[in-house]
Amino acid sequence: MEHNTMNLNLKVWRQKNNNTKGEFKLYRVENISAEMSFLEMFDVLNEQLVVTGEEPVAFDHDCREGICGMCSMYINGKPHGPWQANTTCQLHMRAFKDGDTIVVEPWRANAFPVVKDLMVDRSAFDRIIQAGGYISVNTGNAVDGNALPINKKDADDSFAAAMCIGCGACVAACKNSSAMLFMSAKVSHLALLPQGDPERNSRVLNMVAQMDKEGFGACTNTGACEATCPKEISLSNIARLNQEYLSASLVADK
Amino acid sequence: MLDAKIPSGSLEDKWVDYKGHCKLVNPANKRKLEVIVVGTGLAGASAAASLGELGYKVKAFCFQDSPRRAHSIAAQGGINAAKNYQNDGDSVFRLFYDTVKGGDYRAREANVHRLAEVSTSIIDQCVAQGVPFAREYGGLLSNRSFGGTQVQRTFYAAGQTGQQLLIGAYQALERQIALGNVTMYSRHEMLEIVKVEGKARGIIARNLISGELERHFGHAVLLCTGGYGNVFYLSTNAMGSNVTAAWKAHRQGAAFANPCFTQIHPTCIPVSGDHQSKLTLMSESLRNDGRIWVPKKQNDTRKAIDIPEDERDYYLERRYPAFGNLVPRDVASRAAKERCDAGYGVGTSKQAVYLDYADAIIRYGKIEAGKEGRNDVPAAEVIAMGKQVVKEKYGNLFDMYEKITGENPYEFPMRIYPAVHYTMGGLWVDYELQTTVPGLYALGEANFSDHGANRLGASALMQGLADGYFVIPYTVGNYLAEEIYSKAIETTHPAFEEAEKSVSDRIYTLMNIKGKQSVESFHKRLGKIIWNKCGMARSKDGLEEAIRDVQALKREFWSDVRIPGEINEMNPELDKANRVADFIELGELMCVDALNRNESCGGHFREEYQTPEGEALRDDENYMYVAAWEFKGEHQWELHKEALNYEVIKPSQRNYK
Numbered sequence: 067m068e069h070n071t072m073n074l075n076l077k078v079w080r081q082k083n084n085n086t087k088g089e090f091k092l093y094r095v096e097n098i099s100a101e102m103s104f105l106e107m108f109d110v111l112n113e114q115l116v117v118t119g120e121e122p123v124a125f126d127h128d129c130r131e132g133i134c135g136m137c138s139m140y141i142n143g144k145p146h147g148p149w150q151a152n153t154t155c156q157l158h159m160r161a162f163k164d165g166d167t168i169v170v171e172p173w174r175a176n177a178f179p180v181v182k183d184l185m186v187d188r189s190a191f192d193r194i195i196q197a198g199g200y201i202s203v204n205t206g207n208a209v210d211g212n213a214l215p216i217n218k219k220d221a222d223d224s225f226a227a228a229m230c231i232g233c234g235a236c237v238a239a240c241k242n243s244s245a246m247l248f249m250s251a252k253v254s255h256l257a258l259l260p261q262g263d264p265e266r267n268s269r270v271l272n273m274v275a276q277m278d279k280e281g282f283g284a285c286t287n288t289g290a291c292e293a294t295c296p297k298e299i300s301l302s303n304i305a306r307l308n309q310e311y312l313s314a315s316l317v318a319d320k
Numbered sequence: 321m322l323d324a325k326i327p328s329g330s331l332e333d334k335w336v337d338y339k340g341h342c343k344l345v346n347p348a349n350k351r352k353l354e355v356i357v358v359g360t361g362l363a364g365a366s367a368a369a370s371l372g373e374l375g376y377k378v379k380a381f382c383f384q385d386s387p388r389r390a391h392s393i394a395a396q397g398g399i400n401a402a403k404n405y406q407n408d409g410d411s412v413f414r415l416f417y418d419t420v421k422g423g424d425y426r427a428r429e430a431n432v433h434r435l436a437e438v439s440t441s442i443i444d445q446c447v448a449q450g451v452p453f454a455r456e457y458g459g460l461l462s463n464r465s466f467g468g469t470q471v472q473r474t475f476y477a478a479g480q481t482g483q484q485l486l487i488g489a490y491q492a493l494e495r496q497i498a499l500g501n502v503t504m505y506s507r508h509e510m511l512e513i514v515k516v517e518g519k520a521r522g523i524i525a526r527n528l529i530s531g532e533l534e535r536h537f538g539h540a541v542l543l544c545t546g547g548y549g550n551v552f553y554l555s556t557n558a559m560g561s562n563v564t565a566a567w568k569a570h571r572q573g574a575a576f577a578n579p580c581f582t583q584i585h586p587t588c589i590p591v592s593g594d595h596q597s598k599l600t601l602m603s604e605s606l607r608n609d610g611r612i613w614v615p616k617k618q619n620d621t622r623k624a625i626d627i628p629e630d631e632r633d634y635y636l637e638r639r640y641p642a643f644g645n646l647v648p649r650d651v652a653s654r655a656a657k658e659r660c661d662a663g664y665g666v667g668t669s670k671q672a673v674y675l676d677y678a679d680a681i682i683r684y685g686k687i688e689a690g691k692e693g694r695n696d697v698p699a700a701e702v703i704a705m706g707k708q709v710v711k712e713k714y715g716n717l718f719d720m721y722e723k724i725t726g727e728n729p730y731e732f733p734m735r736i737y738p739a740v741h742y743t744m745g746g747l748w749v750d751y752e753l754q755t756t757v758p759g760l761y762a763l764g765e766a767n768f769s770d771h772g773a774n775r776l777g778a779s780a781l782m783q784g785l786a787d788g789y790f791v792i793p794y795t796v797g798n799y800l801a802e803e804i805y806s807k808a809i810e811t812t813h814p815a816f817e818e819a820e821k822s823v824s825d826r827i828y829t830l831m832n833i834k835g836k837q838s839v840e841s842f843h844k845r846l847g848k849i850i851w852n853k854c855g856m857a858r859s860k861d862g863l864e865e866a867i868r869d870v871q872a873l874k875r876e877f878w879s880d881v882r883i884p885g886e887i888n889e890m891n892p893e894l895d896k897a898n899r900v901a902d903f904i905e906l907g908e909l910m911c912v913d914a915l916n917r918n919e920s921c922g923g924h925f926r927e928e929y930q931t932p933e934g935e936a937l938r939d940d941e942n943y944m945y946v947a948a949w950e951f952k953g954e955h956q957w958e959l960h961k962e963a964l965n966y967e968v969i970k971p972s973q974r975n976y977k
Contacts, residue, residue, distance in 0.1 A: 083889070101592045103724075109840070111598055116838040116893065121884045124892055126385060126824065128558040130598045132720065134389045138458050146334055147725075156723045182527060182890045185385075196498035198489035201450045205370040205789045208441070208448035212405060215459025225452035225477055228484060232388055259450050 071097045072164035076111065079122055079171045084179050084187075090169075104147065104157040105130060105137065125184040132156040132296065135231030138238070139184055140171040145235035145294050153233065153296045173234055177241035177281045188234050190280040191248060197276035198269035199252040201261050222260045226252035229297045236291035236299075242283030247291035249277055250307035251299045257310055267314035274311055321575070322948055322962045327384045328429045331968050332412075335434040338751075342794055343801035350375035353800050354808060356523055356538030358510045360387030360484075363488035363764025364544030364780060372496030374793060377802075379536055380493065380502055381525055383509045383560055383895075388490040389484035391546060391558040392784060395482025396603035397466060398474035398719065399446075399781040402441040406463050412436045412473040419779060419971060422468040422648050423744070423772020424922035424938065425945070425971035426578070428964060430751060431769045438790040439782050444473055445789055449488040453477050461744050466777035467604055468648035468976075474778045479603050479717045485781055489788070491789065508534070509895060510565045513572045513760065514539060514819045520760035521809055522573075522816065524823050528895060531888040533820050539803045540759045540796055543569060544788065547743035547765040549582065551910065552855070555740035555846020556588060556601040562899040563906050564809040566747050566766050574755035575948035575960060577748035577768035579906065580914035583775055583923050584856050585741030586652035589724055590672040591732075599739040601722055602675070603717055604777040607645045609654075609680035609710070610734075612636050614673050618663040624674055624733045635659055643976040650774040650923045650936070651976060652952025653738035657856050658934060660737070667735045676733035681706035738856060742780060744771040745913075748948040749960075752795035753787060757951075759803075761796060763787035768946070773922025830897050831887055835880030839897045842877050846870065846900070850907050854914050859927045863915040870908045870957065877904060909949060912957060919943045933975075940971055 073096045081088025095111050102110075105127050110123035128136040137154040141147035147157045161166065170184065178186040228251070236247035253270050256262030262269075283306060292301040327334040345353065353376050360382040368380040382390060404410040416436040420427055443461070448451065454462040463472040477484040496502040507528040514522040514535070522537040548554040548563035558791040569578045589601045613632045620627065635655055637644045647655075656673050659665065666672050685706030689697040697705075707730050710717065721729045747755050747762035749769055754761050764784035771779065809816075851865035877900070885891040901932050920929040920936035921943070929937045946962040 069543055099593055099595060101726075102595050103597070106595050106597050110595065113346075113838055113840060116840075116882060116884055117836075119884060122893060125892060128384060128389055128560050129391060130559060131394055131556075131598075131600050132723075133394050133480065134384075134391070135559065136384060136389050151719075152723065156720070158726070159725065185890075188385060192388075192494060192497075192504075192506075195491060195494045200495045201448065202495065203445075203448045203492075204373040205366075205445060205492075205793065208444035209448040211403070211443040211453075212460050216455055218455050218457050221452055221455040221459075224450075228452050228477075228487065229480060230481075232386070239565070255452065256450050259452065261448055261450050264928075303970060308819045 070100050071266065072100070072162065072166070074098055074162065075167040077169045080123070080183055081180050083182055088180065088311040098159055100158070100160045101157045103130065104139070104159065105155050107159055108117070121133045121221065122186060126183040127155055129193055130155040133231060135233040138173050138186060138233055138235070140238055141260060144295055145173065145238040147297070151298050173238035174214060175237045175282070176236065177243065177245070178234060188232070190282070191232050191234065191245070193280060194245065194273055194276050195250055195252065198265065198272040199256070201256060202265060214260055216260060219287055224255050224258035227251045227258070227299065227303055231297055231298050234297065235294050235296060239290040239294035240283065241288065241290070242286060245277050246285040246304050246307065247295065247299055248257060248301035249273055253307045253310055254303040266310065267318055270307065270310040270314045274307055302306070321756060321950065321960050322748065323750060324428065324962060325752060327751065331429060331433050334430050334435055339794055342798040344610070345797050345801050345804065347375050348771065349804045351377065352805060353377065354379065354538045355539045355796065356536060356546060357381070358523065358542065359390065359544035359546060359766070360493065361390035361392035361544060361546055361764065362486055362489055362784030363766070364542070365390070365486065365493045365787045366785050367542055367544060367763055367792050368502050369489060369492035369496050370789050370793045370797070372499070372501035375501070378502040379505065380539065381505045381508045381510055383507065383528060385506055387493055387504065387506065388487065390486060391561050392486045392781070393483045395781055396479045396601065397605040398464065398481045398778040399485060400466070400473050400776070400778045401443045401475060401782065402436055403440050403443060404471060405461060406472045408471045410473050411678070414471065415439060417474065418469050418774060419770065420969050421627070421974060422776040423774055424936065424974055425772065425940070425944070425966065426921055426964065427770055427967060429968060434791065435770050435786050438786045441790055442782060442785045446485060446488050449479065449492060451484045451488040452858065462646070464605060464608055467607060467646045467652065468643070468776040470663040476605065479605070479714060480966055482781060485785065488627040489785070495625065504847050508970065510555045511823045511898065512819045513569050513757070514815050515572060515757065516809060516813065516815045517757045524819050526543065529890050531886070531891060533823055535816045535820060537799055537809050540761065540807060542763060542792065542796070543747065543766050544763045545766045548906055549740045551846065551907050552740040552851050554591065554599050554851070555597060555844050556585065556599050559598060562900045562902070564899050566762070567746060567906055569757065569760060569762070570754060571951050572757060574757045574760060574952070575748040575950050576745070576909060577915065577946050577948045578745035578919060579910045579949070580854065580924050581744035581773050581922060582740060582860035583649060583744060584653045584658055584738045586649055586738050587675060587736045588739035588741070589721065590669060590737040600720065601739070601741060602721060602734065602736060603850065603861050604649070606675060606714060606717065610645065610675045610677050611679055612645055612675055613675055614659045614664040614666060621686070624666070624676070633664070640976045647976045648774055648776060650959070653856060654925060670770060672682055672735040672737045673826065674733040675711060675736045677729065678733070681710055681730070683711035687861070719731050724967065744768065744773060744774055744775055747944065752798060753792060754795070754799065755824070761792065763792060767795070773924055789957060791839055827887055827894065827898070830881065830901070831883055831894065833879065833881050835882050837882060839881060839883065839893055839900050842873065842881060843900045843903070846873060846904055849873070850910065854911050857927050858914050860915065863911045865913045867908055870904060870911065874904045877901065878945070908955065909957060913947055913949065916947060916959065917943055944950030
């Protein structure tokens, strides 16, 4: 186990609220252990700021184990930083070296307005789910869980899509700020299961309409979303979404 | 003061009879009744969605940016249900029995039996919602085993079961939001309960973006706000998890039950330094296949792979041959502490034991080779095949371990150590999940009801969803049926004014202390006191000392805390200060409770009370009760006892040998 420490320069986006202009501010943190997580390094910075009387940097975080999807920092030009298949909270300082300057920004997208500093408003994602990202089954209506066998591959593929944590890194990585990977993960998750079949047409049409309404951009198949996704949600989900959308458009009542 | 309202009749008929006779509210009246749900984890999201479906007007609150972030999402291993799909002897009774025994006979029989009864419906409901549980090649649901049981009844979705169940409940909730039955208030934190004529009638919430205080009316208020493990500072809970909602309820008259019953989970990644902000769990499911050991020699500094087989002490298999590595959590945690305290710990801190997958990898590799009909597979290839199987079962957990520690767990045994994970104690509730304040309910981890002194693995998800989907829709109706004549109370009512004023006064006081020490530093100090004196081992002297320390810390906090920023804006430091102030008060009550309970049971281990073999020594004659504490003023509580009557199960010393 390494026990080396490092001194770092941080260039952090500060913005009081959505109505004011933001700017980068420079900070220095010292004696950062390589074993710390990136957010623990920010804890050190914030303790420093509290003591000096400056307002700490606001950032979203909660579970700190890579599953809640709340953390959302754009680090040195990459959502969630340099590691593959990783969230900001699971990024560890081993990834950096003494003397580095690290630039930290919030997600940048019209559909994700800045709330404060590094926090953004991702409620657009909730509204996309509200448009159809569910199976309409009231509590108490279910048949036995084993009544309907599901092909293991379909179940596994569905699960792989359902692993999306809704963090929004795909949107932040996309030059068009498209939410296609997020939405396709949900459409795939439900379309691959027999329980999701009855609503599959209305679901995909309504979710796409809501995505457009929220101001997300179009998909140009660049693949930056897949490359940055902490849960490695596959681009093939977008292909499935397009297929679902096309077939739903053909049968939909206009 | 305590009336558990347990229905009469035989154990297996109680819930059926209750449902057959509880009062109902007709659909036209449901539209006029408002219900507030605080917290949107498994219990809160499932309750809010189910009540919305029934036609109540629901308002749901969470402090995160979306209900999907609630910490239920981090649950890894699985959810129990008495389906007996494996034909291995499971039944409702068996799940009930295991849970009561696992809880060291400190849970209420009637509640636990109901939990076991509805467990099967939960799986059906989740499958119908599209929760992608693990399946076998025949397309049917897969099961695995968890600690404290001898059957396979745990349903799972890789190591992300909590995530998948929460997303199921979240989607049901979002659907009700879209239909207009539920109004969602994200980034809102409840800071007070409003009572009118003794009944809970609403809440005061802080809008965390604007800093404004808001008043919300409800005919009933449901607290689904999780546990209080973060009182220890370091725990597997999310950073934001807190006791504030439950604590405000407590100060408003809701009794707090068994606060000293906290669960220390045996398999977490060890603490690596002072900077650490949280601990990460490695799922209990890993104990299905992994073997736990320490060197037989004290202070052995060799690498794990250099220690030969006969110099390893598989201490759980040695001490508990019947359950082996799958003993319940409290037993496994204490055994790890015992070995480390005795000088057999590993790693730089010596506060760790090994969780080893080498055997499992070879075993799975041989099975795979066997499937291909080959018995001449070279060892290296067997290992590669085995790793592939392990990756499929536990891949995300292994990846997480590697990210945090920088070590590859496929090559070297993992180092693990116990960490605070769950709190069995919580707001006292009766059979209907109502607290001692009429109209105020507590669901999921926030209540105390089902797990006694120790929770079995994969039972938290089960309880959260049981309470939200299948219990509260009946029991809250029984209360609301009497409320159809109560009109919605205007939030200009003096009770709302008064409650808001007390919240804003407190915030003003906090902001104007303008001391020198950060909120975080107080939280860390509180955590150290509670962990050292009210953690895995407790003693009379230690607890008395802890009470004095916590009281002193409270005085220091209220005279020297420093909170930058303003009141009327987003201010995460202020939010944290509100929570830490409540944790400090709770910490004192935990020690008071632990001091009162002169016995060892489940997660509560008093050093004075143990068998010669070091097992927990219960005192059923004097302590077979739920300790429900009523708040009487600063540092003052009155103890109320709810006797536990075991009509079906005969309590005995727990034996996992």
